Amino acid sequence: MSRFVFFGGKGGVGKTSCAAAYALLCARNHHKTLLVSTDPAHSLADLFHVNIGSEIRNIEENLYGLEINPAEESSKYINRVKNNLVQVVSPVILEEIEKQLDAASVSPGSEEAALFDKMVEIINDYSKDFSQIVFDTAPTGHTLRLMTLPELLGAWLDRLMEKRQHALKLSGMAMRKGHEQKEIMDKDPVLNLLKTRKENLEKARNILLDEKRLRFVFVLNPERLPVEETAKAIEVLGRYGIPVNDLIINRILPENVQVSFWKKRKEIEIFYLNEIAERFKKQRLIKIPLMEVEIxxxxxxxxxxxxxxxxxxxENL
Ligand SMILES: Nc1ncnc2c1ncn2[C@@H]1O[C@H](COP(=O)(O)OP(=O)(O)O)[C@@H](O)[C@H]1O
Ligand SMILES: [Mg+2]
Structure with missing residues (x-):
């Protein structure tokens, strides 16, 4: 049974670096680890100097990588929906629906839904194969929406199922006997598709919300905006029952800076480090110094x- 670790935080704070470093650490400690990047900026390949794509790729012993491209996933997703529809609607209606789907496929919401679907698939399909699945997630707001989407999607799928059942009843099915009605509903491809999606969603959500298996780590820099954003994210995730136990404070300046410019920066940093200690008492704080060179x-x-x-x-869990 794997553990899922999500690295969240504002763009540029060091999520990709931390997620990659953490995945590497796990792999070198004999945990079979999958590092998943959902960030369209795609920097895993830059870090490891191997091409990582939409298929799982071995990076080194026990370390595997996967990059999800939201635009690509979105078009695959739309095609899947189209293929499913071919079986159930007439060609005329299909053409109309396809037009709508094509329009939808370029909207940002569809990329998000496709990305989410892909994450659901990874969570459900690979949790047995890896002992750690590390997500290098996209910037905060986006990730939060992904994490909270199951509730919205669940309700939406429920409504679609009700509508479909209603439509089936109207199509003369009400005339039939109870057991015949049930048979038609059981065989209906649209209902089955919706049911499967809902089940997958619930399965993934249950896995994610199992406290021992999900960790959400926030990366921040000792500056005003990342501190505020982290506080907001912890609050929102808390509302959905997702705990944040660890914060990584990244890019901490050396202690003995001499030049007045850096002395001033260090003073500001200390101010925010104190504020972080004050505001995030429930979280463990891990500090990482600013390195001399890029990661x-x-x-x-x-x-x-x-x-x-x-x-x-x-490991102690
Ligand atoms: N502790 C650090 N010391 C020095 N450079 C860092 C550190 N953490 C991150 N960086 C650099 O900062 C930039 C942004 O980091 P990255 O991990 O890509 O952030 P994110 O994924 O949050 O956008 C990269 O160029 C990376 O090399
Ligand atoms: Mg990144």
Whole structure:
């Protein structure tokens, strides 16, 4: 049974670096790990210098990568829906629906739904194969919506199912006996499709909301905006029963800066570090220093070292 670790936070705070470093750490400690990037910026490939795409790829021993491209997933998703429709509606209606679907496929909401569907698929299909599944998620607001979407989608699917049942009844089915009615409903491809989606959704949601299996780690920098955004995210996730136990404060300046410019920056940083300690008493705070160079394969290792407490907490569960 795998654990799911989501790395959230504002763009640029260090999510991809932290997620990759954490995945590397887990892999080197003999946990079979899958690192999933849902960030359209696609920087996993840059970090590991291997092409990672929509198929799971081995990066090194025990470490696997997967990049989800929302636009690509969205068109695949729309095609799946179209194929399903071919079986149930007349060609004339199909043409009309296809037009609508094509219009929908370029809307941002559809990419989000497709991305979410893909995440649901990963959670359901791979949880047996990996001991850690690490998600390098897109910026905060987007991720939050993804996490909270099941409730909306669940209600929406319920409504669609009711509508379909109603339509079936109107199509003369009411004239039939009870057991015949049930048979038609059981065989209806549209109802079955909706039912399967709802079941998958619920399965994934149950996996995610199992406290011992889901961890949500927020990455922030000691600055005003990331602090505010983290507070908001913790509050919203809390409302949906998703706990945030760990915060990574990334890019902390060295202690003994000499130049007055950096002294000033350090003062500001200390102010926010205090504020973070004050506001996030329930969370464990992990600090990562600002490295001299950009994060690459070598510095990733260093970064992984700082994240050890995160993995150990996981192993103790
Ligand atoms: N602790 C750090 N020290 C130095 N550079 C860092 C550190 N953390 C991240 N970076 C750099 O900051 C940039 C943004 O990091 P990234 O992990 O891509 O953030 P995000 O995924 O949140 O947008 C990258 O160029 C990365 O190399
Ligand atoms: Mg990123």
């Amino acid at each position: 690459d394969e070598k510095t990733l290792d260093q970064m992984a070292n700082w994240l050890k407490p995160l993995m150990e907490a996981d």
